[in-house]
Amino acid sequence: MVPQLGGRVMQLTFGNHPYLFVNSQLKGKYFPPSETGKWFNYGGDKIWPLPEGSQDAEHWPGPISDALDDGNYDFKVVSQDAVCTVRLDGPADPRTGLQYSREISLGSDSPEITFHAVMKNATDHPIRWSIQSVTQYDTASADPPNAYNRDFWAFTPTNPNSVYDDGYRVRLGPSNDPAYSVKDGLFALHWLYFEREVWLDSPSGWLAVVDGSTHYAMVERFPHIEAEYPGRATVIFYTNGPALEFDDKGTPFLTSSNPAEMPYYMEAEVNSPMVVLKPGETYALDTKWFPTRIGGRPEAVTEAGAIGSGLTVSKTEDGLLLSGSLGVFFPGNLTAYLFDSDGVRTGVLPLQSVSPLDLVDLHKEISTSPATARISIHLIDERGIDRGSLGEASTKLDHAH
Numbered sequence: 001m002v003p004q005l006g007g008r009v010m011q012l013t014f015g016n017h018p019y020l021f022v023n024s025q026l027k028g029k030y031f032p033p034s035e036t037g038k039w040f041n042y043g044g045d046k047i048w049p050l051p052e053g054s055q056d057a058e059h060w061p062g063p064i065s066d067a068l069d070d071g072n073y074d075f076k077v078v079s080q081d082a083v084c085t086v087r088l089d090g091p092a093d094p095r096t097g098l099q100y101s102r103e104i105s106l107g108s109d110s111p112e113i114t115f116h117a118v119m120k121n122a123t124d125h126p127i128r129w130s131i132q133s134v135t136q137y138d139t140a141s142a143d144p145p146n147a148y149n150r151d152f153w154a155f156t157p158t159n160p161n162s163v164y165d166d167g168y169r170v171r172l173g174p175s176n177d178p179a180y181s182v183k184d185g186l187f188a189l190h191w192l193y194f195e196r197e198v199w200l201d202s203p204s205g206w207l208a209v210v211d212g213s214t215h216y217a218m219v220e221r222f223p224h225i226e227a228e229y230p231g232r233a234t235v236i237f238y239t240n241g242p243a244l245e246f247d248d249k250g251t252p253f254l255t256s257s258n259p260a261e262m263p264y265y266m267e268a269e270v271n272s273p274m275v276v277l278k279p280g281e282t283y284a285l286d287t288k289w290f291p292t293r294i295g296g297r298p299e300a301v302t303e304a305g306a307i308g309s310g311l312t313v314s315k316t317e318d319g320l321l322l323s324g325s326l327g328v329f330f331p332g333n334l335t336a337y338l339f340d341s342d343g344v345r346t347g348v349l350p351l352q353s354v355s356p357l358d359l360v361d362l363h364k365e366i367s368t369s370p371a372t373a374r375i376s377i378h379l380i381d382e383r384g385i386d387r388g389s390l391g392e393a394s395t396k397l398d399h400a401h
Contacts, residue, residue, distance in 0.1 A: 294327030
């Protein structure tokens with residue numbers, strides 16, 4: 001964490017895998033908030049206001065160097081026990097009237113990280129803003145150097161009643177971009193080295209960023225309520241790269257593709273609803289990060305983990321074969337709960353120990369009674385707490401529910 005640079009999280013490493021983009025051109029440097037409006041893109045994770053724009057005082061003309069993005073935040077340790085919490089308090093920004101603070105917590109029993117981000121009205125009049133979590137993920141390739149990762153993805157479920165055509169809105173870049181796809185209600189962005197921005201009104205409360213080359217993934221969870229969101233978007237993905245522009249004669253050209261000038265990264269942005277704050281009032285956005293590993297697409301996310309390929313049940317000579325690809329959020333043990341046709345639990349079977357650091361490939365044969373009609377896979381953590389389901393399947397069918 002770097003309090004001096006807008007209270008940002010500069011890097012997160014899990015299993016020796018660094019997730020966040022750090023701008024090598026600005027590494028170790030500090031520039032105080034500038035009146036020139038120039039933006040210093042240090043990288044990492046931070047809080048921004050929405051809506052963006054320069055048309056009036058109710059829009060943030062960012063990204064710019066100001067008290068919100070580059071201010072010197074106070075840092076203190078709130079607790080250092082089973083849960084460690086730090087607090088970052090920023091200065092008031094005269095342009096927006098906002099003042100930010102955030103508490104970041106990490107427990108001792110899992111890699112789960114919680115964020116409590118607060119925006120406060122530091123003026124003497126009402127103001128109206130959304131608070132946005134902005135996380136820049138590194139999309140550079142580890143090998144070879146100076147190349148981008150060609151197997152990097154972002155996912156979030158679409159809204160079945162979306163206000164956008166196709167379930168998403170292209171705000172920047174080509175509308176027929178091959179990087180975008182929707183399958184079975186899941187939006188996928190395949191990162192390619194081109195500047196683009198896409199908005200989604202996903203009501204799911206989760207997004208996932210997946211490095212397909214290493215299978216390291218980050219699942220971000222956030223609240224969703226029925227309210228007005230900025231531009232109706234709950235989630236925004238931005239990819240950095242060359243852009244198609246036109247010169248003064250109308251001739252198209254591509255901007256720089258030099259990684260030193262146009263580095264490899266992608267932003268995953270989570271928005272809060274638009275909120276009117278009276279003087280001194282606050283509003284909080286609570287989000288969670290779950291670093292894990294997963295093979296393939298996350299078809300669903302539960303409290304316990306990400307489901308890559310859903311639980312399937314197939315019959316064998318000696319019983320039933322359980323299969324599925326999972327990414328768990330907590331270390332512990334997978335356990336099968338058995339139910340009869342009336343929904344009564346008839347048995348509990350331990351399956352295997354699991355960890356967020358490992359790809360979980362479930363392939364387990366079990367013996368059950370003929371009365372077993374349904375199987376539910378749960379994650380029991382190391383303290384014996386049932387963290388929830390990772391999929392259910394009927395024993396009468398060959399596919400998951």
